[in-house]
Amino acid sequence: MPGDLFAQALNGLAYGVLLFLLSVGLTLIFGMLDVVNLAHGSFYMLGAYAGLSLIAGTGNFWLALLVAPLAVGAIGAVIERSCLRPLYRRPPLDQVLLTFGFIYLFEDLVKWIWGGRIRSIPPPDVFSGSVSVLGAIIPSYRLFVIAFGLAMAVLLFFLIERTRLGAIIRAGVFDAEMTGGLGINIHRVFTGVFAFGAALGGLSGVIAGPIQSAYPSMGVTILIPALIVVVVGGLGSLKGSLIGSLLIGQAETFGKAWLPEASMLIIYVLMAAIVLVRPQGLFGRPLK
Amino acid sequence: MTHPRLLASALVVVALALFPLGAGNYPVKLLQEILIWGIFAMSLDLLMGYAGMVSFGHSAFFGIGGYVAALALGRSPGLVSALALPALAAGLAALLIGFFSIRVSGVYFIMLTLAFSQMFHAYTFQVSWLGAEDGLVGIPRPAVPGLDVSTLRGFHAYLLVLLGLLALALARIVRSPFGHVLRGIHENEARMEALGYAVDRYKLLAFVIAGLVAGVAGSLYSQFNGSITPDAFFWKTSGEALLMVIIGGTGTLGGALLGAAAFILLQSLVSTYTERWMLILGATFILFVLFAPGGIVGALRGRLGLRA
Numbered sequence: 294m295p296g297d298l299f300a301q302a303l304n305g306l307a308y309g310v311l312l313f314l315l316s317v318g319l320t321l322i323f324g325m326l327d328v329v330n331l332a333h334g335s336f337y338m339l340g341a342y343a344g345l346s347l348i349a350g351t352g353n354f355w356l357a358l359l360v361a362p363l364a365v366g367a368i369g370a371v372i373e374r375s376c377l378r379p380l381y382r383r384p385p386l387d388q389v390l391l392t393f394g395f396i397y398l399f400e401d402l403v404k405w406i407w408g409g410r411i412r413s414i415p416p417p418d419v420f421s422g423s424v425s426v427l428g429a430i431i432p433s434y435r436l437f438v439i440a441f442g443l444a445m446a447v448l449l450f451f452l453i454e455r456t457r458l459g460a461i462i463r464a465g466v467f468d469a470e471m472t473g474g475l476g477i478n479i480h481r482v483f484t485g486v487f488a489f490g491a492a493l494g495g496l497s498g499v500i501a502g503p504i505q506s507a508y509p510s511m512g513v514t515i516l517i518p519a520l521i522v523v524v525v526g527g528l529g530s531l532k533g534s535l536i537g538s539l540l541i542g543q544a545e546t547f548g549k550a551w552l553p554e555a556s557m558l559i560i561y562v563l564m565a566a567i568v569l570v571r572p573q574g575l576f577g578r579p580l581k
Numbered sequence: 582m583t584h585p586r587l588l589a590s591a592l593v594v595v596a597l598a599l600f601p602l603g604a605g606n607y608p609v610k611l612l613q614e615i616l617i618w619g620i621f622a623m624s625l626d627l628l629m630g631y632a633g634m635v636s637f638g639h640s641a642f643f644g645i646g647g648y649v650a651a652l653a654l655g656r657s658p659g660l661v662s663a664l665a666l667p668a669l670a671a672g673l674a675a676l677l678i679g680f681f682s683i684r685v686s687g688v689y690f691i692m693l694t695l696a697f698s699q700m701f702h703a704y705t706f707q708v709s710w711l712g713a714e715d716g717l718v719g720i721p722r723p724a725v726p727g728l729d730v731s732t733l734r735g736f737h738a739y740l741l742v743l744l745g746l747l748a749l750a751l752a753r754i755v756r757s758p759f760g761h762v763l764r765g766i767h768e769n770e771a772r773m774e775a776l777g778y779a780v781d782r783y784k785l786l787a788f789v790i791a792g793l794v795a796g797v798a799g800s801l802y803s804q805f806n807g808s809i810t811p812d813a814f815f816w817k818t819s820g821e822a823l824l825m826v827i828i829g830g831t832g833t834l835g836g837a838l839l840g841a842a843a844f845i846l847l848q849s850l851v852s853t854y855t856e857r858w859m860l861i862l863g864a865t866f867i868l869f870v871l872f873a874p875g876g877i878v879g880a881l882r883g884r885l886g887l888r889a
Contacts, residue, residue, distance in 0.1 A: 329688055376871060385687075385875065387636055390827055391870045393820060396864030503732050517699065517816070522694045545770060557703030561696045565681070568693050 301428035301550050302543065307435045307504070309542025310442025314497035315515060315532045316522040318490025323531025324466035325486045328377065328388040332395035334516030339366050339399060339506040340498025342407050345414050356419035362496040369491025373484045385415045396513060404509045414502035434503055436475060441500065446535055453531055462486060466529045518545065521564045527577025536575060590675065590884045609733055611849055616740045617801045620747055623795035624823040624839035629823075630832030631755050632787040634683075636764045637819050638694030641678060641701050641802055642671040643793040644814035646799025648705065651717040653808050663800060664743075671796020674791050679788035683781055686770075697811055700812035716810030720803050727729035730804075745798030747794055751834055754790065763787055824862075828869055830876025839877045 313551050319333045349355035350455025372395065380388045415421070416434040423432050453459035464472040465482050471477035498511075505511065523539050541560055548556035567574065597616075601609045621643055628634045628735065635772050646667035653662030680698045682690055705711050712718070721731045729735040748836065762783050765773045774780050803809040829840025847865065851858040873880045 295694055325689075329691070376867065379871065387870055387874060389688075389691075390823070392866060393823070394863045394866035394870060397859045398867065400864075401860035401863065405860070448790070491728070513817075517695075520692060524689070530689070553707075555703075557707060560699055561700045562704065565693060565696045565700075568685060568689055568696070569681055572689050 297429065298426050300431060301546055303426075303429070303435060303439065305543040305546030306539070307438045307442075307542075308546060309539040310439055311497055311501050311504075311521050312515075312519055312542055313318055313535050313538035314445060314493055314500065315444055315519045316526070316538055317531065319519055319530055320523045320526065320531070320534045321462065321466070322490040323485055323523065325462065326373075326381075326388075326483055327385050327469075328392065328485075329520070330391040330392050330490070331516065332372075332399065332528050333490070333494050333519060334512035334514070335396055335399035336365050336369060336471040336512075337498040337501070337515055338403060338507070338509070338512035339368065340495030341414070341502045341505075341511060342498075343413075343495065344499035344502050345407070345412055345532070348414060354415075355384060358496070358499050361499045362492040365422075365495025365498070366488040366492030369494075370484055370488035372491075374485035377487070378480070378483075389540075390502030398511050400512060405511075407507070409509055411506050413460055413485045413506045415481060416503035435480030438500055445496075450531065459490060466512070518529065521560055523574075525564055525567050525574055527574030529578070530574065530576040533574055594745060600740070600865070601788050602644040602735050606733060609737060611845060613737060613740055613851065615838075615845045616744050617798055617805055618822070618825060619838040619841040620744055620801065621795055621798035621827070622841045623748065624750055624791045624798065624829060624836040625819075625822045625836050626795070626826045626829075626834055627751055627755065627763075627794070628787060628791045629826055630834075631760060632763040632766060632784060633862065634784060634788065635691055636682075636685075636694040637699030637823070638682075638693045638696070638815060639695075639755060639791070639795055639822055640816065641698035642675055642795035643799035643802070643818060643822075644698075644701055644705070644809075644811075646670045646796030647672050647803040647809040647813045648711060648717065648799075649788075650800035650803050651714050651720045654723060654804070655717075655719075658721045658723050660723055663718070663725075663847060664797060667795045667800035668796045668806055672697075672793040673797065675789045676785070676794025677830060679785045679792070682783045695819070698819060699816060702811050702816075702877075703838055705811040705814060712728035712810075714811065716808060716812075717803075720807050720809065721805050722807075734804070739854070743801065747797065748834065748838075755834065759786070791880075807862070815844050822852050826876075828866065828876055830878030830880075833876075833878045836878035843877065855868060 305505055315333065315337055319330060319335070322328055322333075324332045343361035343364050344357040347360055351357070376391055377388055380391060415467065416432075420434040421439045423501065436508040439451050443467060451520075452461060461472065461477055464475075464477070465479060465486070469479055469483075472482075501515075518541055522534060526535070526537030541563070544559050544563055545556070548559040552559070597612070615761075624854055625636065625639045626643075628636055628639070649667040649670040650663060653666045656662070672768055678694065682693045682697070685693060705716070706714055722736065725739055728739060729740045734764060755763070761771065765778070766780055766783060770780055800821075801815060802813065824842045825838065825840035826837050829838065829845050831834030844862075848858055851861050869876065875882065
């Protein structure tokens with residue numbers, strides 16, 4: 294039984310780091326652009342499908358892991374430049390609704406190009422086996438996902454907290470207008486952050502592929518937990534996004550194992566409770 | 582201004598009423614679906630367009646109406662089961678959900694309403710007494726005095742009367758002092774608060790009214806289909822109502838009906854020619870948000886030079 298528990302915890306951790314990679318983009322985009330990007334799940338889905346084709350074409354998982362996010366990031370940049378930018382002067386809701394339209398567009402586009410059925414994605418050869426950890430059999434790919442996700446978390450913290458670019462991003466999240474007033478080309482930063490967030494979404498899609506396979510509704514399926522993470526952690530907070538992801542990852546995994554009847558309820562109840570008790574989320578700035 | 586508008590509304594009602602006489606079964610069913618979604622979209626417009634409360638969880642009340650009607654009609658197929666109980670249940674749920682949700686606003690309001698509706702989805706999806714994934718089937722239509730609603734035309738008349746009554750009621754509400762306060766809250770909540778209005782109470786009442794009406798729409802939906810599934814609670818149901826309101830034009834009520842018509846016609850027309858209807862729907866919606874933020878009604882007003 295302890296081995297079982299351990300395996301569950303690792304599954305939850307793998308799911309949690311996946312959610313982290315996805316929600317970082319969501320939270321940065323929100324913090325910076327004030328846009329709740331409902332199409333973020335679509336970037337995840339596009340990443341998975343781009344990964345699928347790249348792996349099928351080249352046979353190289355690592356190449357897919359590099360190229361697919363770049364492609365998705367480019368799509369994000371185009372969307373920000375062409376559709377979101379004209380809306381910044383309108384009520385913020387218009388931007389949210391615009392991204393809602395992209396959910397339909399991308400889901401159908403994927404069905405068109407790749408078909409509607411589930412497509413499995415093979416893990417890279419190095420991680421195709423399983424290992425035994427403390428008596429539990431764990432697919433080694435999951436351990437790779439955990440290590441990769443945690444490494445990305447460290448990298449992102451370094452990027453955001455310790456570099457000049459990160460300082461600009463943090464300033465933009467705090468007050469975009471003022472940052473622009475200080476001579477930073479805030480429009481370019483907006484495009485960059487949106488593209489970067491989209492690329493991270495794509496990256497998490499590639500990573501998720503070998504675990505969850507690729508299917509057209511995967512984007513909307515992951516969107517809700519990712520939004521919950523962002524709200525629980527605090528909009529615009531990197532730390533909140535990490536803690537929130539790990540929390541939701543464990544809550545959902547253990548919920549499924551222990552309370553299958555109520556498993557889907559748990560994360561919603563968790564979020565509702567946090568929004569009511571602490572509306573700004575665990576690590577968000579107090580609401581104005 | 583009132584007379585041309587009244588005349589136009591009367592003409593529309595007559596045209597809708599006579600429609601089954603000249604059309605086949607499929608177009609009439611399509612129209613009925615539009616009427617039901619139109620009611621649902623109007624109730625959301627009361628919240629969004631007038632009170633400025635964008636809910637992403639309006640499906641909660643639609644679903645509750647549908648499920649309560651399904652359970653009640655199975656026991657006693659009368660108008661109480663078909664209309665009163667679903668509306669009451671949805672209204673009570675709205676009172677409870679609204680009590681919590683109106684404490685926050687903006688994105689947090691969106692997320693909280695979304696969470697509540699998803700809880701219902703999760704619950705109905707997993708419990709066997711509500712049929713789990715498959716939902717409830719074999720829901721009878723109610724016995725309405727003087728009208729056989731089991732026939733296509735009877736049901737059509739029943740829907741039209743209900744739509745007419747609800748539309749009139751909502752139109753009265755938005756033109757009443759209460760409606761003006763809601764618009765004031767939309768414009769500037771802090772100012773209304775400063776003027777001495779109990780803003781939270783107004784918002785909660787608007788939320789409950791919208792919930793009641795959505796409950797009726799959900800009940801009609803399960804009578805129309807003879808079945809109800811957890812999909813009624815799913816966030817896409819809320820999202821589609823949102824699309825209808827935006828496409829039609831927020832804050833116009835009539836726009837919600839037009840939006841429902843546009844959405845359902847687009848869905849059925851496009852899907853007969855191509856499988857790619859979601860793509861076209863998404864693109865249409867994006868174009869509307871970008872270029873016609875006032876929706877169909879806004880575009881018409883601009884073209885005809887009508888005032889709001």
